[in-house]
Amino acid sequence: MLKSDTLTVLFFGKTGVGKSSTLNSLFGLNWATDDAIACTKAPQFTYLDRSHYLDLPYQQVRLVDMPGIGESVTDDEKYMPFYEEWIPQTHSLVWVTQADTRAYKRDEIFLTKLMPLFQPSLFLTVALNKIDCLGVDEGEKAFNFETGEPSEAQLRQIPEKVDDVYGIFKSVINGKVIFEKSQIIPYTSIHQWGLQNLKNKVFQRN
Template structure:
């Protein structure tokens, strides 16, 4: 699949070019108006996303994050590993921007610890922008995942509207694993059928639409472009850009890039419309033209 146009260099042009279009259209902007517009643009472009990575121990959470964001979590984490505490990893690709990954303790160790972890999940879930729930492709024991999702996660995301993506990891381990094409990094015929069956099983078990389940093989790069597209589609407009901005760019397709940039633009123009109010109709077409120049949509 074709990958995206580069994201770097577009956001810094937005504030002054947008304001110039408004002023050239005859819109009268007070210093307070200008400040509001600049602050809103800065907030959206530099939004710091927080992603919770959940699932049982050994499901492939770290491998997923390394592949998705192109960074080695083990090297960047300043927090000592602890199976009973969440590990928060922060990084920034550009000054003023960043992403936080919260690697949650793996469930299923023991009944006592799972009770402790349930309380921890309840505390942290409302603070997240996205949940990635990772399940190994060859894992048949899903009762623990199902219990935590139904009893702990689902009630909380109903209230907070935090999107959840289920990731079937290590697809290359799904039988018959010898079919995996290592040259193309793609499953063989029978293996592909079984991977699709696993995705369908997860979808039915957790009562999810197909858009919220994805199969990957992180270290082989399989399924990552599809995963990014699905995540961007799920996120609210104001949060799409922050995720796409931090993702490893070879995993960002043109479709994901366009959805992300349109979400960014929709959020910004919504804020501008609130500021200029009655003058909106006279400048909306000029702002559309600016968006075309900056992002090349049309």
């Protein structure tokens, strides 16, 4: 499907959703992360080579970690040229967002701004991070940190969450690129659950 044997994968989304953490967990990197300050101020990228990462389905993968949107309007405007530069070079776009919120307005606004940069051949994945933080009702179990698995109550909530996110993103994407519900992957970057699914999806292996 790809013309070159280097796949460019770009991670983007709001500040603090866990883009850098996800890349660190997926590929054993050591990029800066923080819960209080926006860490990534300019795009950072690295090349992964199949001689080191044996499970790569491509000879080489270029991973790009973008600065997060939504810190301030000025920053968003400052970052826009980075997106204009990088999105056209991208094969696999990963929009990182988080499961523990109902507020996706900023995702919607920014995605709408970026849509003109999307070519129809782009492969989009929505990475739904922080599943461990999904709220549960009183008396129900939360994430099990010992086994690294979501609780029954959290697992029950996931399909509804995916439906919500699908509805919002689908209307913004509006047929510009292929987008099916199976392109939304729930996971948690720091507790590993779902990460392998995310990796498979980003590399378009399922």
